[in-house]
Structures are given as structure tokens and as C-alpha cells.
Amino acid sequence: MEEFASATIVIPARNERGNIEPAVLRIPDFCSDIEIIFIEGHSQDGTFEEMERVKQAYPSKDIKVMRQPGKGKADAVFTAFDAARGDVLIILDADLTMPPEQIPKFVEALREGKGEFVNGSRLVYPMDDGAMRFLNLIANKIFSYLFSWLLNQRYTDTLCGTKVLRRSDYQRLKAGKAYFGDFDPFGDFDLIFGASKLNLKTVDLPIRYAARTYGETQISRFRHGWMLLKMVAFAFFKIKAI
Template structure:
């Protein structure tokens, strides 16, 4: 435990990138004998930590490689249990703060990384976090969970440092590797550590949930902590992430979000309806969108139709003068171009996609809205593959392919996806803007836009949930889905996601 004594000399306050940090000296107060032992060990081993990190340089590079995938450069990052600060520095934060209860390690961290802020304090101390100016984009808890006396209380104390967008990133060693790690210490191959909490993934997920945080996704990586002439990198990147095998990996990660910050003020919705040769569905779409939000904007965006769809949009706009209806023509080709053009013009706090074929009943949009507003999800994805479908709604081969690919994408994205090609997807406009800002990571690869949104949401660590809908047969027009070309596209998306999201 630590306290901030008013009689202690106050350290000079300073600012990083315009963000001041209160770095009053914190000194240990009363704490458990176990915590005292851990602190004494950390102080004694501080000067040798650099040598041990150099000895395990390959492992730390592998660890930091995945952390950089989760935490983009330029983020506001708090590293709890920062040690000598090397991992925090490797993340290149715009505003980086490290906390550690070892005064010796904090002194070294300040010398090695003078552009970052470091605070000496016990992460379980009642006032430690009050010295830190939040909120943060990411809070990193790397191996610290093993040193804590009360993991649940520690996690609960992180809520004041969070916003809705904040993500807690836990990194820890697999409990299955614990005997191997202790043997490595005995053989002088690993830095000695006092006995720590040994948690399974289920243990940590349970503690996170008890502390009112929501596990977003988890990952297991690193089968070989040594390079072995380049073999280690290949195995860790391509083999350790495979189904079944990854359960044997050394390193586990869990990303979580605060449920106490999951709600924000949503006042308006934009429903985007891309349409090509859907003249007969324009007016029914407007009539069937229920008033689930006080302020609903409807944007019809037409894509080079030949049946008078755009003219029908204009007629409907004039006929429903009491509703906020806008009509647009997409500048390019493809559904992705239409959707993102409309998203850029939208004013709603929430963005919804409703395919103009109305096979996803517009009456169901209220469920998507409720799921987002309640905080249950941040990216709400419609799923056609849970309930029985109307006869003729989906061809058999399409159904089989969608089922297979749903399992593949659930593994690739570390979140459950039962259907990736349902047209209805819902997210906040602020998250879409963040997704768009990071689109360069994936590039221009998806003509339909579904995977732009799904992969982008995964990269942002958004909580994705599937919302089952009853997929209906068309009442007007013909399907624009080609079973073979779309199946080939799904296969390409699997390969693309493996290299951009899984094998990083």
C-alpha cells in the first residue's frame, strides 16, 4: 500500500505533449508481507533487469510485436507494473505513464526514457491512481496481475481512468508453462521471480467480469521463446496461432472494456440504404422503419440503377415530408463506395446499414439500436444463420459456405461471428471515424464494405455481437449475389485476415 504524504517534498510537475502529470513522490506504506517480499526483490534485481532483458531479447520482441498490433502508436498509454519502462517506450505513446512499486526500477526507467512519465507507487494503493491524469486509450497490465494481493479490487480501481473507448490489455504467462518457467529459473536461463499468482484464462476472465469489465477478445501466442536461427519467428507467427495448438502457447492476452463507461449519450440515428435496381422497395423501406429513436435520418444512396430507383427515391422524399430523408448518387461503383459515401454525409450519432432488398426486416432495426445503446455491443452485426429462413431466401451452397466461413472468421478475429455477409451492421459514427482514420492498415481490399467494417472493428478492439434476424425472401427484384464469386471473395478474405490480423 502507498500513500502520498503532504510532508514529502513535491516533485516538479511536468507536461508531456501538453498533458500534465502529477508525480508526487509515493512511498510504500503498510502492505502485506508478500508484497514487501516482491518489492524488495524488484529493488534488488533492478540493476540486472537490463541484462536479463537483453538475454531474452527475442521473447520481448515477440511480445511487443503483438502489443503494437493491439496498441497503435500515438495512443495515450498507462503501463501498470512498468519495470524499467522499455515496453512502454516500444509502444511509442503520445502520452505515456508508467507505474511501479520499485523505486530502483522507476529511477532506471526515468534515466532510460526521459520523454515518458514514471510514478513510484503500489498499484493496489488507495491513492496511487489519483496522482495520474487520465483518461487513457489503453491501460497495459503486463504480468503485474501475478503480483497482486487482490486482483478484483485492483481491476475495479481502473474504472476512473477509462472512457468508453479505453481498453485494458492484460498480458500474462500461461499457467501450463509455469513448471517450465521455474525450471528455466533454476537453470539460470530466466530471471528469478518470487512465487506469483498463476491464473488460467478462465480465472482472469472471471475476475475481469466480477470487476465490472467486459472481456472483448483474447489471444494466445509464442510457442518458442527463443529465435533458434529464425525458426522461432516463423513458428510464433504462423503455427502458434492455429486452432488447438494455440492453447499450448506461452503468452496469453486479454482485452477488456469498462462496463461502467459503456454508455454514452446517443441522440440520433442515420439509416443508410444503398440501392441498385430496387425501385419497388424504396417506399416500403420508409414505411417499415419504426420510430425507435426520436431523431432518425434516412439516406438513400443509389448505385447506377436501370429501373428508375433514383427517381423513386426522390418521389418518396417528397411524399414523406415529415421525415428527414436524403437522396444521393454514389460517385463510384460497388456497395462499399455507396455505404462509405453515405456514412461520410451522415449526421447521426449511430450509423446503420439496411440493404434495400429488405430481406432483413426494417422492423428489426430497433433491436440493433437497443443493443448499442445498452452497451452490450459496440459493433452490432446482423446474423441470418441462427433462425430458420423463408423458403428461397438463401441458396443451399451459400448457406453451407456462410456456415463454414463463420467458424473461420470467429477464430481469426477472436470474437464470435455467425454471419459476415449480412448487410445490416451498426456502429457509432465516432467509431466509424476512427475506423476510417486507420483504414490505411488494411488498404482498399473489399468491394462490399462488410469486411472493411468487420476487420476495422476488430483492429479497434470494439466489442462485436451478433444479433439474429429472420432472413426473409425478396418481394421485389432479383438477388445480386453470385454464389461462386462471393465464395471466392470469402476465401480471399480469410487469407487476407490471417496475414493482417492473426499472423502479425
């Protein structure tokens, strides 16, 4: 069983002021050295200022606060990954719909060799009422099927924000990222395609998806749905048509 000396939890956030302190308080002590990186993305509700306050309020925790230089979740995640020092990299969405208390089982799956790329899945266990709109649920199932077919790898949920991998594997993935280009505003597919290209052992880990308690979703079902359709077409010609 592999042991990890350190871990970095990356929390991208836009207009999530009310979730910043709860995120810190709810992250379990699953590792002796945990780095938390909050990366803020052009918020209008004082999220960045709340990050700074929380950092000062919990000096015993290794909390870093950053502002992303560009736009979109992918830019935020990869900017924070580049600044991370942990052996293991973990993405935690700031809406806390993936309860932070479930993080240890992702690290455990990596430690026990169940997977080298651990992908959260919201579509296995029953979820809280109102946690996901019906059309979003159907779309998620369809896209999971399409990307499973494209990659010859079963995914039950490609759009769950929580993904975990070794920093060393991220560095390898980053080196080959140009192969797929900068077409993914979310970052999920950059990681999924990169893991597939590196032949990383992938495992879906079911989570209990919760309803958000603060703020509103940043996802537009139609605009982002159209983006996802374009990604499917791009991936088909990049992967299946060669």
C-alpha cells in the same frame, strides 16, 4: 443506459425500385431524430427516380438521396456514412430481407452496452423458404467460422448487411482503414476488421431473415465466393501471420 439523440439509416440500393417506398413506410419511429440516406448505385430500373419521388412524397421525414461516385456496396456505404449526421449509423439492405421492423433492437443493444459494434446474424433463427440458397447458406457458415478463427471473435454470420455502430467509432475506424487496404467490395469486412482492430465490443444479434419480394439478388455465388476466399487469404497474412 446511453441515450442517442439521432440516428442515420443508410440504404444502399441497385435495381431496387420496388423496395424504396416500403423501406420508408416500415422503418419504426425508434428515435426522435431519424435521418434516412438512400444511396443509389448505377441502377437500370428507375431506382434513383423512385428515391426522389419518395423523398418528395414524405416531406415530414428526413430523407436524403445520393448517387455513389464509385462501384460496389462498400463505396456506397462509406460515402453515405461520411455524409451522415446521426449519432448512430445503421446499414439496412434495400432488399428488405432484414425486416426494418427489427432495427430498434440493434439500437437497443448499443444503448444498453451489450455491444459497441452490433452485427446482424441470419443463421440463428429459421428463415423464410427461399430466403437463402443452400450453397450460399453453407458458404456463409464456412466463412463465419474462418473469420471467427482469424479474429479470435465469434461470428455466426459475417455477411449479414445490417451492422450498427456509433458515428464516433466509425470515424476512428475510418482513420485506420488504410491498414487493411481497399480489398473489400462489400464493406462488411472493412467494418468487422476495423471493429476488431479498435477492440470494440462486438455482439451478434439474430434476425429473422425474410425472402425478398422485389428484384433479384446482386450476389454471384461463384464470383463473390472467389472474392471471399481471397479476403480470407489476405486477412490470414495480415492478422495471423504477423
